[in-house]
Each structure stands twice: as C-alpha cells, then as structure tokens.
Amino acid sequence: MQLVLERCTIRPWRLDDAESLAKHANNRKVWLALRDLFPHPYAIQDAHQFLQRATTEQQVTNFCIEVDGAAAGGIGIRLGQDVHRHTAEFGYWLAEKFWRRGIMSEAVAAFTDFCFGHFPLRRIYAEPFANNPASARVLEKAGFVFEGCLKNNVIKDGELLDSLLYARTK
Ligand SMILES: CC(C)(COP(=O)(O)OP(=O)(O)OC[C@H]1O[C@@H](n2cnc3c(N)ncnc32)[C@H](O)[C@@H]1OP(=O)(O)O)[C@@H](O)C(=O)NCCC(=O)NCCS
Secondary structure (H helix, E strand, O other): OOEEOOOOEEEEOOHHHHHHHHHHHOOHHHHOOOOOOOOOOOOHHHHHHHHHHHOOOOOOOEEEEEEOOEEEEEEEEEEOOHHHOOEEEEEEEEOHHHOOOOHHHHHHHHHHHHHHHHOOOOEEEEOOEOOOHHHHHHHHHOOOEEEEEEEEEEEEOOEEEEEEEEEEEO
C-alpha cells in the first residue's frame, strides 16, 4: 500500500525509519495529544520496538507518513472486535516542524477512504481530547461528524479532560 499525496506519502513502516521516528516522536506536544501508550520521552529503543511490531502485523493497520523523503508521523486504525468488528478507531500524529501545512488534513481524508475500501468497516471514529482543536478541525475537513462530547473521559498529564467523538460512517 502506498498513497502518494500532494504533501506527503502514506506507506508501510520500515525498520530503517527508527532514527527519524524517534527524533520526531520525542516531543511533549505530540505526547500530550495521544494515549500514554505512546512513550515519552521517546527513545530510539521505543522506535525499534514499535517498528518491529508494525512491520510484522498480520494485518497492517499502522502506517508511516513520509514528508520530504523521511518518516514524519504515523497514521493508523485499531480494529474493533466482537460486535464492534465493523468499526475502527483512528489515530495519527505529525512531527511538529510540519504542523499547519495541511499535511494531516490531506492524510486523514485519503487514509479514511483507503480504510473504507480496504477493510470491511462501516464506522471509523476518533476521540481527540477537547483541548485539541487542530485535530477536531482535521477530522471535520475529512468528513467526520461530531457526535458528542465525552465528559471527563481522559486523564492526561494529570489533567481530567473531555474528549470529542467524531465518526465517519459508510
Ligand atoms: C493535530 C495535528 C495532527 C494537525 O496536523 P496538521 O498537519 O498541522 O493539520 P493541518 O495543517 O492539516 O490542519 C490543521 C487545521 O486545524 C487548524 N488549527 C491548527 N491549530 C489550531 C488551533 N490551535 N485552534 C484551532 N484550529 C487550529 C488549522 O487552521 C487547520 O484548519 P484550516 O485548514 O481550516 O485552516 C498535529 O498538530 C499533531 O500531530 N498534533 C499532535 C498529535 C495529535 O494531536 N494527534 C491527534 C490525536 S486525536
């Protein structure tokens, strides 16, 4: 799979992405918007571990966002199970130096279309924290619909936060 877009390319992760991945992922501003599962600080060993998993997934669901020829972020889905097997949760991040260039707006829209075409999904959703208007905006631009505010849904960095539920359905 390779989605060659105007501002970036979405492609499978490679083991040699480790250095660039660790450099860009080691950013508190990125970490603040993601689950605690995403390490911080983000060391080169974290990158190696992640890439080992991402390159051996039975069903590839995590992809690299490449900008200017190097790994600059990640985009992926977590497939639902059981009665939620037709749904997936969406996650993504981009290196801070590339923010506000329209990269993620382009990537999220194209990747959502790819996922609906490639997996038997009827619903893709995301839950940006309520203090992340940029992510909410990216989702809105990609056709995701705001379904509600999940009060006190998250504790991040010691702070109790609401999250915003956005979904696209097919
Ligand atoms: C959120 C994130 C993915 C946005 O990526 P990006 O490539 O900078 O986004 P884009 O440039 O495509 O678009 C951002 C949109 O949000 C808007 N925006 C950016 N910062 C904003 C802010 N603080 N408040 C309101 N809107 C904001 C931009 O104006 C733009 O909208 P527009 O095209 O209507 O002007 C990126 O900042 C990031 O990786 N953050 C850390 C990780 C993260 O938040 N992941 C998502 C978890 S749900």
